[in-house]
Amino acid sequence: MQPNMSPAKPRPADNNSHGLYGQDILSVKQFTPPVLDYIFSVSEEMRTLVERFGSADLLQGKIMTNLFYEPSTRTSSSFMAAMQRLGGQVIPINSVQYSSVSKGESLADTVRTLECYADVIVIRHYEAGAAAEAAHWASKPIINAGDGVGEHPTQALLDAYTIQRELGRIDDLTVGMLGDLRFGRTVHSLTRLLLNRNVTFRFISPRLLRMPEEIRDEVTEADGTFTEHEDLEEVIGEVDVLYVTRVQKERFTDLGDYEKVKGAYIISPETLTRARQEMVVMHPLPRVGEITYEVDNDPRAAYFRQMQNGLYIRMALLATVLGRA
Amino acid sequence: MQPNMSPAKPRPADNNSHGLYGQDILSVKQFTPPVLDYIFSVSEEMRTLVERFGSADLLQGKIMTNLFYEPSTRTSSSFMAAMQRLGGQVIPINSVQYSSVSKGESLADTVRTLECYADVIVIRHYEAGAAAEAAHWASKPIINAGDGVGEHPTQALLDAYTIQRELGRIDDLTVGMLGDLRFGRTVHSLTRLLLNRNVTFRFISPRLLRMPEEIRDEVTEADGTFTEHEDLEEVIGEVDVLYVTRVQKERFTDLGDYEKVKGAYIISPETLTRARQEMVVMHPLPRVGEITYEVDNDPRAAYFRQMQNGLYIRMALLATVLGRA
Amino acid sequence: MQPNMSPAKPRPADNNSHGLYGQDILSVKQFTPPVLDYIFSVSEEMRTLVERFGSADLLQGKIMTNLFYEPSTRTSSSFMAAMQRLGGQVIPINSVQYSSVSKGESLADTVRTLECYADVIVIRHYEAGAAAEAAHWASKPIINAGDGVGEHPTQALLDAYTIQRELGRIDDLTVGMLGDLRFGRTVHSLTRLLLNRNVTFRFISPRLLRMPEEIRDEVTEADGTFTEHEDLEEVIGEVDVLYVTRVQKERFTDLGDYEKVKGAYIISPETLTRARQEMVVMHPLPRVGEITYEVDNDPRAAYFRQMQNGLYIRMALLATVLGRA
Numbered sequence: 001m002q003p004n005m006s007p008a009k010p011r012p013a014d015n016n017s018h019g020l021y022g023q024d025i026l027s028v029k030q031f032t033p034p035v036l037d038y039i040f041s042v043s044e045e046m047r048t049l050v051e052r053f054g055s056a057d058l059l060q061g062k063i064m065t066n067l068f069y070e071p072s073t074r075t076s077s078s079f080m081a082a083m084q085r086l087g088g089q090v091i092p093i094n095s096v097q098y099s100s101v102s103k104g105e106s107l108a109d110t111v112r113t114l115e116c117y118a119d120v121i122v123i124r125h126y127e128a129g130a131a132a133e134a135a136h137w138a139s140k141p142i143i144n145a146g147d148g149v150g151e152h153p154t155q156a157l158l159d160a161y162t163i164q165r166e167l168g169r170i171d172d173l174t175v176g177m178l179g180d181l182r183f184g185r186t187v188h189s190l191t192r193l194l195l196n197r198n199v200t201f202r203f204i205s206p207r208l209l210r211m212p213e214e215i216r217d218e219v220t221e222a223d224g225t226f227t228e229h230e231d232l233e234e235v236i237g238e239v240d241v242l243y244v245t246r247v248q249k250e251r252f253t254d255l256g257d258y259e260k261v262k263g264a265y266i267i268s269p270e271t272l273t274r275a276r277q278e279m280v281v282m283h284p285l286p287r288v289g290e291i292t293y294e295v296d297n298d299p300r301a302a303y304f305r306q307m308q309n310g311l312y313i314r315m316a317l318l319a320t321v322l323g324r325a
Numbered sequence: 326m327q328p329n330m331s332p333a334k335p336r337p338a339d340n341n342s343h344g345l346y347g348q349d350i351l352s353v354k355q356f357t358p359p360v361l362d363y364i365f366s367v368s369e370e371m372r373t374l375v376e377r378f379g380s381a382d383l384l385q386g387k388i389m390t391n392l393f394y395e396p397s398t399r400t401s402s403s404f405m406a407a408m409q410r411l412g413g414q415v416i417p418i419n420s421v422q423y424s425s426v427s428k429g430e431s432l433a434d435t436v437r438t439l440e441c442y443a444d445v446i447v448i449r450h451y452e453a454g455a456a457a458e459a460a461h462w463a464s465k466p467i468i469n470a471g472d473g474v475g476e477h478p479t480q481a482l483l484d485a486y487t488i489q490r491e492l493g494r495i496d497d498l499t500v501g502m503l504g505d506l507r508f509g510r511t512v513h514s515l516t517r518l519l520l521n522r523n524v525t526f527r528f529i530s531p532r533l534l535r536m537p538e539e540i541r542d543e544v545t546e547a548d549g550t551f552t553e554h555e556d557l558e559e560v561i562g563e564v565d566v567l568y569v570t571r572v573q574k575e576r577f578t579d580l581g582d583y584e585k586v587k588g589a590y591i592i593s594p595e596t597l598t599r600a601r602q603e604m605v606v607m608h609p610l611p612r613v614g615e616i617t618y619e620v621d622n623d624p625r626a627a628y629f630r631q632m633q634n635g636l637y638i639r640m641a642l643l644a645t646v647l648g649r650a
Numbered sequence: 651m652q653p654n655m656s657p658a659k660p661r662p663a664d665n666n667s668h669g670l671y672g673q674d675i676l677s678v679k680q681f682t683p684p685v686l687d688y689i690f691s692v693s694e695e696m697r698t699l700v701e702r703f704g705s706a707d708l709l710q711g712k713i714m715t716n717l718f719y720e721p722s723t724r725t726s727s728s729f730m731a732a733m734q735r736l737g738g739q740v741i742p743i744n745s746v747q748y749s750s751v752s753k754g755e756s757l758a759d760t761v762r763t764l765e766c767y768a769d770v771i772v773i774r775h776y777e778a779g780a781a782a783e784a785a786h787w788a789s790k791p792i793i794n795a796g797d798g799v800g801e802h803p804t805q806a807l808l809d810a811y812t813i814q815r816e817l818g819r820i821d822d823l824t825v826g827m828l829g830d831l832r833f834g835r836t837v838h839s840l841t842r843l844l845l846n847r848n849v850t851f852r853f854i855s856p857r858l859l860r861m862p863e864e865i866r867d868e869v870t871e872a873d874g875t876f877t878e879h880e881d882l883e884e885v886i887g888e889v890d891v892l893y894v895t896r897v898q899k900e901r902f903t904d905l906g907d908y909e910k911v912k913g914a915y916i917i918s919p920e921t922l923t924r925a926r927q928e929m930v931v932m933h934p935l936p937r938v939g940e941i942t943y944e945v946d947n948d949p950r951a952a953y954f955r956q957m958q959n960g961l962y963i964r965m966a967l968l969a970t971v972l973g974r975a
Contacts, residue, residue: 085711091402286760388731
């Protein structure tokens with residue numbers, strides 16, 4: 001399955017330079033440096049628009065369907081707000097377990113039905129590849145809002161955009177990723193997005209939750225640099241970005257192993273005394289104890305600004321694929 | 326219970342010729358030929374409007390409540406999109422099991438409460454007669470989106486409208502209905518809508534799932550013609566419309582009976598080699614195997630256009646009962 | 651916890667006289683007589699607006715989040731309609747059990763995330779104090795839509811507004827409250843709102859479900875007058891308002907006790923023969939038998955008008971806290 005196989009979709013070069021009009025957003029692989037620059041610049045415009053006017057009518061009369069096969073209040077609310085702030089409307093389908101889908105309908109038929117009503121479909125699915133499958137059948141743009149262990153490209157975009165906003169660049173950085181690097185979809189996507197940008201990666205995790213070989217190989221192939229650590233102390237003083245994820249108890253078969261590591265991955269004000277002044281702490285949220293509340297008041301704590309950036313990124317994507325940016 | 330007993334509703338003749346302003350949409354019996362013509366012509370206008378502009382502001386400031394006592398993503402999304410494309414807003418109530426209704430509130434009280442907030446109420450209920458009951462108590466228009474084994478008038482409308490669009494007429498046709506004709510609400514309603522139009526019906530089903538006597542009697546009383554068949558082959562070559570419905574395993578007490586018949590009711594490209602070139606294949610969707618995916622590319626496969634037509638029909642109905650068409 | 655502790659919120663005196671712009675609505679204690687007068691007068695304007703035009707665009711471009719930790723179709727629909735009638739949009743979060751909250755996220759983080767997307771958050775929670783907790787963390791206005799055994803200030807407002815509308819005043823009245831006075835949040839809040847207004851309270855309930863001592867003490871401390879009764883007949887002839895609530899079977903450990911009292915608290919046309927002509931019967935709804943349907947046609951039955959008033963009160967509050975009234 002490849003992105004944008006549906007012949008009915010406009011060809012990239014048809015009427016814009018960024019090539020996203022009418023297209024699907026499926027994978028971080030689509031975000032070449034010029035595309036990324038474009039999305040960031042539209043996101044900045046969206047920020048200005050929201051801060052000055054609250055909303056606009058760029059997408060008035062347009063309808064987005066939120067097709068969520070698994071619940072994600074945060075992501076669905078963020079897309080919903082993005083569409084609404086641009087004057088568009090939303091059809092929320094959050095309980096797919098109760099819908100015709102559970103009566104055995106194929107994803108292909110569901111998508112072809114919903115595109116009779118909507119102009120763009122945001123899909124969240126528990127299976128990797130589901131978004132690309134939906135895009136294959138749909139003639140309207142599909143936006144991947146997370147498909148199982150697959151991709152979550154808008155999260156990666158907002159993460160990269162946050163780094164850009166906070167530090168002024170996404171190149172030539174030392175980026176620490178902490179916690180569950182094995183199952184954490186967000187750190188996989190962000191790593192891929194930062195390849196070929198002279199980023200030095202510091203992967204800090206329990207041995208059991210190491211960054212997968214596949215991702216490490218991709219870094220190497222891109223002539224990137226990474227090191228692996230079990231102890232945050234080894235790198236806390238040098239990272240520009242500390243991207244924290246949650247270490248879930250359920251990942252461990254031996255609870256003793258869990259008890260041994262969990263304390264080592266909690267960020268507190270004390271942790272940050274050894275960090276650089278110009279660095280940022282990020283987290284995809286929700287957090288459950290891995291960053292203490294006392295950290296929130298530190299100017300380096302960027303995770304709520306990161307949340308806010310998600311709104312601007314999603315506004316930018318919606319405006320772009322619908323041909324209004 | 327009769328439609329439109331609420332004295333607060335405007336009388337049909339008050340300010341329009343079609344008589345639907347402020348009225349309830351409860352039963353196909355309301356759709357006399359002139360009313361049907363009117364709805365079809367407004368639906369055509371809605372099609373033009375959507376194709377050219379995407380949306381309009383005919384119902385700006387109006388609110389529709391989607392009161393769904395049983396889930397139906399497809400129908401609720403279709404009504405929601407219809408309202409939104411006309412500039413209106415929607416209050417979705419999809420989980421009635423969690424609401425005050427489940428605390429023992431009567432339908433009468435629920436409807437009288439909701440009409441304090443909304444301008445029109447779309448109701449889906451598991452009990453036949455529920456929509457008429459709601460309409461009895463409400464002073465705002467009620468639209469029946471399916472009430473148990475009762476009616477689903479907007480589905481019948483979009484089915485008839487699809488035939489009109491595809492074949493240019495709904496009179497003087499040979500219409501085949503295939504599958505579960507006993508429990509299939511859609512084939513009952515469509516049959517009733519096509520009475521007195523010189524339609525020849527071919528009812529094709531397993532013996533266990535025959536068209537109910539009540540409907541057959543109605544055809545006869547209207548001087549209509551029907552024949553019954555177990556084998557599609559007997560009529561495949563002569564029908565102008567083949568309306569396919571799903572034969573559900575659960576309907577059979579003897580699974581052997583099910584295994585015997587199921588293959589006979591699957592439509593494939595091979596089936597269609599024996600069908601007329603000018604005919605159309607319809608299905609209310611979702612399908613689960615009863616029409617193979619290969620059929621989708623046949624120009625006679627009308628079921629996704631049928632879906633799309635549902636949007637226009639519902640836009641037309643909303644605009645009409647709210648006095649904007 | 652106190653209302654409005656968040657330093658980011660505008661100070662009351664900043665740009666209006668009523669002091670509600672940018673503020674939270676947490677408790678009836680906020681509604682001093684001038685504030686109440688102000689809200690009532692805006693509610694009247696909202697009534698005129700809805701009756702004449704259906705809706706307005708006062709809150710166009712604004713987004714409200716409905717954050718409901720426990721289901722309440724009636725209240726969430728009422729807030730949703732209020733926002734939509736003012737041209738605003740809504741992010742409904744009705745199934746918090748499925749959301750990130752159930753993954754262990756704190757209310758503080760949930761609220762700080764959602765305010766990245768929305769301009770105002772309406773919260774319904776099963777725990778007393780939750781709304782104030784949310785308000786403490788949020789920089790955007792929080793509206794309490796009921797927090798457990800705590801408060802439900804918008805219900806109290808619409809109740810008081812209904813009395814004002816029906817009887818022309820909320821002072822110098824005799825107010826009977828009937829049914830479950832122990833657990834009924836609405837009667838607690840309404841009592842508090844009517845303190846210092848020369849109201850004589852008649853509390854009529856089974857012994858087991860008496861008005862709590864705390865509330866009775868507050869009446870006394872405010873130099874108010876109340877009497878307690880088990881028999882409605884003792885006061886039916888003198889009350890200006892009869893506020894009926896449901897006596898729930900589940901409250902009784904001895905079902906014999908329940909059977910003894912339940913009949914005494916059902917309002918029928920016969921009951922009203924002994925009531926004053928100028929009084930009103932109110933009920934927060936839903937009702938389950940405690941007021942018979944025959945009463946609905948009595949002009950003194952105000953409960954559906956009370957529902958309608960809820961829309962105007964909520965429109966007024968939203969417009970006010972968002973600085974458009």
